[in-house]
Amino acid sequence: MRLPPGQTLVQDWPVLSAGPTPQIDTADWELTLQDETGADHRWSWDELLALGVEDVTVDIHCVTHWSRLGMSWRGVSLDKVFENVESEHEYVMAHSYGGYTTNLPLEDLLDGKAWIATEADGGPLHPEHGGPARLLVPHLYFWKSAKWLHGLTMMPDNEPGFWEQYGYHIYGDPWKEERYW
Amino acid sequence: MSAPPVTPALRLRPRSAWHVATVVETRRETPTAARLVLDVPTWPGADAGSHLDLRLTAPDGYQASRSYSIASSTPHGQVVLAVDELPDGEVSPFLVREVRAGDQLELHGPLGAFFVWRPGESARPVQLVAGGSGVVPLYAMAAAHGVAADTTRFQLLYSVRTAADTFFADELAALTGPAFGLDVVYTREAPDGWPDAVGRLTRETLAARTVPAVQRPRVYVCGSTGFVEAVARWLQELGHAADDIHTERFGGI
Numbered sequence: 329m330r331l332p333p334g335q336t337l338v339q340d341w342p343v344l345s346a347g348p349t350p351q352i353d354t355a356d357w358e359l360t361l362q363d364e365t366g367a368d369h370r371w372s373w374d375e376l377l378a379l380g381v382e383d384v385t386v387d388i389h390c391v392t393h394w395s396r397l398g399m400s401w402r403g404v405s406l407d408k409v410f411e412n413v414e415s416e417h418e419y420v421m422a423h424s425y426g427g428y429t430t431n432l433p434l435e436d437l438l439d440g441k442a443w444i445a446t447e448a449d450g451g452p453l454h455p456e457h458g459g460p461a462r463l464l465v466p467h468l469y470f471w472k473s474a475k476w477l478h479g480l481t482m483m484p485d486n487e488p489g490f491w492e493q494y495g496y497h498i499y500g501d502p503w504k505e506e507r508y509w
Numbered sequence: 510m511s512a513p514p515v516t517p518a519l520r521l522r523p524r525s526a527w528h529v530a531t532v533v534e535t536r537r538e539t540p541t542a543a544r545l546v547l548d549v550p551t552w553p554g555a556d557a558g559s560h561l562d563l564r565l566t567a568p569d570g571y572q573a574s575r576s577y578s579i580a581s582s583t584p585h586g587q588v589v590l591a592v593d594e595l596p597d598g599e600v601s602p603f604l605v606r607e608v609r610a611g612d613q614l615e616l617h618g619p620l621g622a623f624f625v626w627r628p629g630e631s632a633r634p635v636q637l638v639a640g641g642s643g644v645v646p647l648y649a650m651a652a653a654h655g656v657a658a659d660t661t662r663f664q665l666l667y668s669v670r671t672a673a674d675t676f677f678a679d680e681l682a683a684l685t686g687p688a689f690g691l692d693v694v695y696t697r698e699a700p701d702g703w704p705d706a707v708g709r710l711t712r713e714t715l716a717a718r719t720v721p722a723v724q725r726p727r728v729y730v731c732g733s734t735g736f737v738e739a740v741a742r743w744l745q746e747l748g749h750a751a752d753d754i755h756t757e758r759f760g761g762i
Contacts, residue, residue, distance in 0.1 A: 334564075334574045336599065343734045343758055346623055348741035348751045393562070393574050426751060456738055494622040495525060507562075508525050508620060 330387055332502040335395040341449075342394055343456050346490070350425040350476050354460045359444070360479045363415040371409075373460070376444065379408040384443055386466035388473070389502040400450065403443035403464055409480075410438060417482035421489060422463055425476040430489035431498070432465065432472055434482070441467060444477060469500040469507065525618050528552055530588065532612045539674045542593040542642060543605040544580070549616065554584035556625035557653035558646040558729070558757075561588070561618025565600055575600045578646040578731075578757075579619065580677065588616070591676050593642040624729065624757045626650040628657035633727050636720045637665040638740050640710075640732020641674070643759055647731055648677045655684045664690040664726075666718050668710045668736070670697040692718040710736075712743040722748030731757040 331337060354373040361369040371379075384401040420432050436442065445464040446453055453459030458475025465472050471491050492498055497506040530547040538544040555561075564574040582588040594605040608614075624646060626635065635654075637647040644667055654663050669675050672695070685691045694714060699707045720726040728749060730740045737756050744754050 334572065336573060336575075343738075345756060345758075347756055348745055348754050349738060350751070392576050456734065491623075495620065508617075 330397055331395055332389055333505050334393060334507075335389055335502065336393055338394045338396055341396065341457065342390065342392070344390065344392060344471070345456075345475065346428065347426060349455045351455055352425050352460055352476060357460050359409075359461070359477065361409065361413060361481075362479065363413055363482045364417055364484070365415075369413060376404055376409075376461070377446070379404045381446065382443075384445075384464065386464070388466050388470050391469040391471055391496065391500070391507050395502075399448065401443065401445045401464055402447035403445035403461075405440060406437040406442045406444065407440065409444065410434075413482075415482045417484050419483040419486045421481045421483055421487065422474040422477060423479035423481065424474050425478045428474060428476070428490050430463075430472050430474045431483070431487055431492060432468070433486065433499075436465060436468065441465065445473075467501075469497070469502050471496060472500050524553060525620055526551070526553075528616045528618070530614045530616050532608055532610050532614065533587065534610055535608055538591045538676055539593070541605070541674075542591055542676065543608075545590045545592060545604065545608065547588045547590070547614065547616070548586075549582075549588050550585055552582060552584060552586065552588055553619070555579055555582050555619030556622065556627055557649040558625035559619040559621045559649075560646070561590075561616050561620055563590075563600070563604070564615040564617065565603060566615070573600050574617075576620070578649070578759075580645050580649055581652055582619075591642070591645050624731075624755050626653065626727075626729070628653065628659045631727065632661060633725055634662040634664070634720045636726040636728045637663070638715070638719065638728065638730045638732075638744075639665065639667045639669075640736035640740075641669060642676060643730075643732035643736070643757070644669070644676050645731075646757060647729060648681065650729065651684050651689055652680065654689065660688050662690075662720070663688060664692070664720055666692045666694065666710075666715070668694045668696055668732070671695060672698075672700045694718075710740070712746070715740065715743050716747050719744075719747075722750075725750075725753065727755070728753055729755045729757075732759070734758045 357373045359371045387397045389395045443464040462475045463473045530549045534546040560578045580589040592604045595601045639647045
């Protein structure tokens with residue numbers, strides 16, 4: 329059983345976003361990671377890719393009731409991104425170009441469960457699907473896989489991000505149908 | 510763990526919950542769409558622009574859910590939906606062709622506190638841009654604006670295939686007046702004597718028929734992904750700030 333409750337299988341890839349699609353050139357792209365020490369960890373596009381890009385095949389589940397199974401992605405494991413980061417904080421706020429945010433427990437990003445995706449369906453990630461780079465956290469509803477990823481900030485508490493403030497669930501497990509609070 | 514920051518959205522949003530709806534009336538909205546009037550005694554009301562999840566359960570227990578924009582609703586009263594039938598759809602053909610007065614449906618909502626308009630929130634003008642059935646949440650905003658007798662300038666640019674495909678045609682016409690302007694672009698066929706060119710919405714038409722960026726309108730765009738992508742890009746090229754452009758898309762399932 330690979331389809332969570334209340335989901336419908338699709339073959340195409342629907343788009344959901346709250347505003348215009350940001351157009352970001354990889355030459356201008358940057359990822360920052362902020363921890364409580366104030367130390368900034370930064371990666372340019374080439375520096376991110378140099379951490380090691382891997383092939384990932386996963387199912388994705390959107391809160392608006394569609395799922396895609398066995399989708400092929402390429403991206404950098406967040407284990408690599410967090411390798412040299414030391415933080416006592418257990419939560420992360422992901423920030424997007426364009427201002428969107430979403431909150432996640434750190435443990436949901438580690439141990440091979442999450443990636444910064446740069447390719448999907450055999451090609452570069454299209455801007456409307458979050459390119460050049462987005463989070464890929466396939467075990468949670470897909471709004472948690474923030475598009476147009478720009479930054480990660482460590483947080484001591486699980487503060488709600490953009491959609492979570494507008495009524496989406498604080499965690500978002502598709503198998504428990506944690507869609508809304 | 511500290512409490513999450515309380516935002517206005519958290520305080521004002523009607524709590525979403527499951528509701529049992531009884532179909533009061535169904536009627537043709539367009540050649541491919543139906544209007545459903547539902548009686549929902551437990552409905553808390555909804556901000557204009559919000560949506561709901563509708564769940565069908567088959568006799569064998571199989572369930573299918575879809576999201577639909579709310580055309581209008583009143584607390585403890587009626588919820589009106591307009592559902593376009595999708596080819597190969599699983600839920601929409603049932604809602605458009607099979608549902609009858611007296612049938613019961615399960616709803617979860619209201620949902621969405623971002624793509625909404627509330628009266629009195631801002632004095633800035635509002636520009637709505639609709640593609641096809643994407644007009645439903647924008648009609649909800651225009652109707653709420655009318656009911657509130659809000660004097661904020663509202664304008665709707667509606668791109669639709671033909672006159673017969675127009676959702677809420679009579680209601681939109683009735684809303685037009687000093688505070689609400691309606692512009693229609695027919696993409697396939699216009700009524701006899703229509704003065705404007707027939708064809709897909711262009712950047713030039715968008716520029717000519719919408720509130721200019723210098724007036725800082727709040728802009729709401731709803732339609733297919735292709736429509737929303739094009740319109741949002743043109744709006745930015747015409748000087749509108751990304752933060753002023755709210756988008757919602759339909760399609761996919």
